[in-house]
Amino acid sequence: MIELKKIGIVKSTRREIRDDNWDSENSYIELDLEQFDSSSLEGLTDFSHAEIIFYMDQVKTEKIVTKARHPRNNKQWPKVGIFAQRTKNRPNRIGLCICKVQKVEENRLYLEGLDAIDNTPVLDIKPWVQEFGPRGEKRQPSWISELMLGYWSSDE
Amino acid sequence: MIELKKIGIVKSTRREIRDDNWDSENSYIELDLEQFDSSSLEGLTDFSHAEIIFYMDQVKTEKIVTKARHPRNNKQWPKVGIFAQRTKNRPNRIGLCICKVQKVEENRLYLEGLDAIDNTPVLDIKPWVQEFGPRGEKRQPSWISELMLGYWSSDE
Numbered sequence: 001m002i003e004l005k006k007i008g009i010v011k012s013t014r015r016e017i018r019d020d021n022w023d024s025e026n027s028y029i030e031l032d033l034e035q036f037d038s039s040s041l042e043g044l045t046d047f048s049h050a051e052i053i054f055y056m057d058q059v060k061t062e063k064i065v066t067k068a069r070h071p072r073n074n075k076q077w078p079k080v081g082i083f084a085q086r087t088k089n090r091p092n093r094i095g096l097c098i099c100k101v102q103k104v105e106e107n108r109l110y111l112e113g114l115d116a117i118d119n120t121p122v123l124d125i126k127p128w129v130q131e132f133g134p135r136g137e138k139r140q141p142s143w144i145s146e147l148m149l150g151y152w153s154s155d156e
Numbered sequence: 157m158i159e160l161k162k163i164g165i166v167k168s169t170r171r172e173i174r175d176d177n178w179d180s181e182n183s184y185i186e187l188d189l190e191q192f193d194s195s196s197l198e199g200l201t202d203f204s205h206a207e208i209i210f211y212m213d214q215v216k217t218e219k220i221v222t223k224a225r226h227p228r229n230n231k232q233w234p235k236v237g238i239f240a241q242r243t244k245n246r247p248n249r250i251g252l253c254i255c256k257v258q259k260v261e262e263n264r265l266y267l268e269g270l271d272a273i274d275n276t277p278v279l280d281i282k283p284w285v286q287e288f289g290p291r292g293e294k295r296q297p298s299w300i301s302e303l304m305l306g307y308w309s310s311d312e
Contacts (some may be wrong), residue, residue, distance in 0.1 A: 002160045002211050002277065004248045035247065036238075039224040043236030048295035050239075053209065053250055055158050068195040080199030082192075083206075083265075083281040086288075091191065092160045094209055094280045096252070098289040109239075113291060121158065124250045125239040129296055131304035132242075133254040134284055135269060139204035148287035 006121035008032050008107075010054060015118045017058055017088075019072070021155035027114045029122050031107040041104045041125075049128035050101050052114060055121045056093040063089040077143040085144075095120070098128055113152065162277035164188050164263075166210060171274045173214060173244075175228070177311035183270045185278050187263040197260045197281075205284035206257050208270060211277045212249040219245040233299040241300075251276070254284055269308065 012027035029052070031040060044050060068081045082090055100112035109125065116122075168183035185208070187196060200206060221238045228243070238246055256268035265281065272278075 002162065002213075002279070004158045004160060004250075006158065007247050035222055037223065040222060040237040041239055042224045043234060043240035043297070046295075046297040047240065047300075048293060049290040051252060053252065057158075066192055066196060068198045078199060081196040083197055084199035084203065084283050086282050086285065090280065091163050092279050094160075096207060096209065096280075096282060098291075100290075100292055113289070123158070123248050124246065124252075126242050126252060127240050127296070127300070128290055128294075129242065129300055129304065130294065131301070131307065133269070134205040134256075135254075135308075136256055137204060138284075138286065139202075140283070140285055141199070141202040144203075144283070144285055145287070148285065151287065152291075 004123055006032065006055065006123065007035065008122045010114065010116045010118060010120040010122060012114065012116060012118040017117060020150040021153060022113065022115045023152045023154045028108045028110040029125065033107055036107065038106050041109055044109065044127060045101055045104055047101060047127040049098050050111070051126045051128055052097050052099055052111070052122065053124040054095045054116045055123055056088050056095050057121060058117060059088050059093045064091060065089050066091060071143065071147055077147070160279055162188065162211065162279065163191065164278045166270065166272045166274060166276040166278060168270065168272060168274040173273060176306040177309060178269065178271045179308045179310045184264045184266040185281065189263055192263065194262050197265055200265065200283060201257055201260055203257060203283040205254050206267070207282045207284055208253050208255055208267070208272070208278065209280040210251045210272045211279055212244050212251050213277060214273065215244050215249045220247060221245050222247060227299065227303055233303070
């Protein structure tokens with residue numbers, strides 16, 4: 001077993017589990033002051049984006065998929081392996097999102113486009129760096145582009 | 157405490173800790189057959205890239221930085237917070253890399269550009285998806301572009 005400790009928590013206007021319309025929400029990360037202080041975030045606003053790695057502890061373990069399934073159980077889309085889709089119902093329940101960095105205020109990092117619900121434990125924050133890619137030609141299947149159509153769009 | 161279980165391990169030609177020249181190496185991930193089988197990777201080769209989240213267990217805990225430091229201890233670069241740099245000496249020791257998907261053979265996922273050493277435990281594999289961004293204007297400070305100059309380049 002691998003033991004990790006949350007570095008902070010997500011504070012978000014989204015309080016229930018829901019898949020789409022994440023641009024309707026506002027959120028920030030509050031760093032744990034027992035481990036960190038404002039210096040831990042120094043220089044982050046020189047980057048336009050940050051990668052947030054979080055632990056989706058509200059996902060029920062009995063829902064976790066390990067083999068293959070139709071994304072969102074939609075039979076119009078192909079059955080694909082758990083590691084070929086980004087569903088939250090996954091081994092280790094780790095979420096990953098590239099967010100726009102808005103501002104830092106003391107131990108709070110304000111973000112745009114974080115797809116994590118209120119009180120989600122945060123595992124890491126990394127600056128987004130161009131050279132980390134993707135490098136080379138990019139390609140993805142059509143089903144994921146269809147799935148993503150409502151993912152960000154605000155529901156107002 | 158958050159308890160995670162590795163989903164597999166990295167097999168890489170890089171066996172020691174070193175920062176640069178990752179394009180010199182070949183690597184694959186071997187999924188744990190007690191939890192997964194080849195169906196867990198079904199459809200992943202329809203994506204050009206995958207995001208690999210791994211646990212850098214070889215990093216010594218006494219080296220972990222929580223506040224601010226000069227990246228690679230280079231005083232020519234500004235002192236920045238641990239969450240504004242991507243050093244391995246970080247809380248929770250989580251690594252994240254976008255790799256080119258080469259091929260899948262049974263429970264093995266062959267990758268290009270994975271910056272993890274041999275036997276590193278893997279926590280998650282996600283397909284890289286265009287819509288996950290970064291969205292909007294991109295910006296990063298010059299020190300990180302300088303640091304990245306030798307990161308990928310092969311040392312041969």
